[in-house]
Amino acid sequence: MANFTHLIFDLDGTLINSKPGLLNALRFVLKQMGLDHDPDEIIDRLIGPPIQQGMKEVLGFNEKQIEISSRLFREYYGERGMYEGEVYAGLKLLLEELVEQGVKLYVATSKHEVFLSTILRHFELDRYFDDTEGAEGSELQTKAELITNLMDRNRLKSSHAIAMIGDTKFDVVGGKANELTTIAVDYGFGDSAELKQMEPDYFADDVDDLTEILLG
Structure with a gap:
């Protein structure tokens, strides 16, 4: 059992299986743009980094296409997609126990800030977390930067008693960049x-x- 005082969780693929909504949002984008890519083959590679980065690296979009696809993606996701998913089984019990033990919990995600609070409320997760950090504006923000912002706002110093928990390489890289303990989960999309x-x-x-690592 590791003795953590603060835990920072990723959202998609770590707390919530959001693949159904993200997949439907991608289908909507491809249809609206008249593209014949197979969404099932590429969706996992789009989950984790900011959507703009994924559209560029996975689909090879230029700046104009990135702008259009990002707008369409958020249009569908904001209306329907963010509700199409479920909390991973056993996660709420784990969060409840961590809170009872006095561990401070946070969320750092590349999900846009405008969606983040609504998603946490919808899935009844908001009451577990002391603070959250999501992406804002149109500028790309790395997971490392999001974690740094969260830590600075909460006056947290780099420590192995703080862990970053996530399902993609971006979470591990972000945690290491901030000199935190890193915990990779293999049940998500990475x-x-x-x-x-x-x-x-x-x-x-x-x-x-994950429960064994955090609670013993």
Whole structure:
């Protein structure tokens, strides 16, 4: 059992299985733009980084296409997509126990800030978290920058008693950049081999493993 005082969670693929809504949003984008890409083959690579980055790196979009696709994606996601998902089984019990033990909980996500609070309320997760940090504006923000912003606002100093928990390499990189303990979870959307190559401090195959790491 690790003794953590503060825990920072990623959202998509870590707290919530949001793939149905994200996949439907991508289908909407591709249809509106008249593109024939197979959304099922590319969706996992779009989850994790900011949507603009994913559209550029995965789909090869130029700046104009990124602007259009990002707007369409958020249009669908804001109306329907963010409600199309579920909290991973066992996560709420884990969060409740952590709160009871006095651990401070946070969320740092590349999800746009305008959606973040609504999603947490909808899935009844907002009461567990002391503070959250999501992306704002049109500028790309790395996960490391989002974590730094969250830590600065809460006057948290780099410490191995603080852990970043997430399902993609961006979470591990962001945690390491801020000199935090890193915990990779393999039940989300990240590539397992890629996650292990990042050498996180802990690796959880499922929610039970994560519970064992955090609570013993």
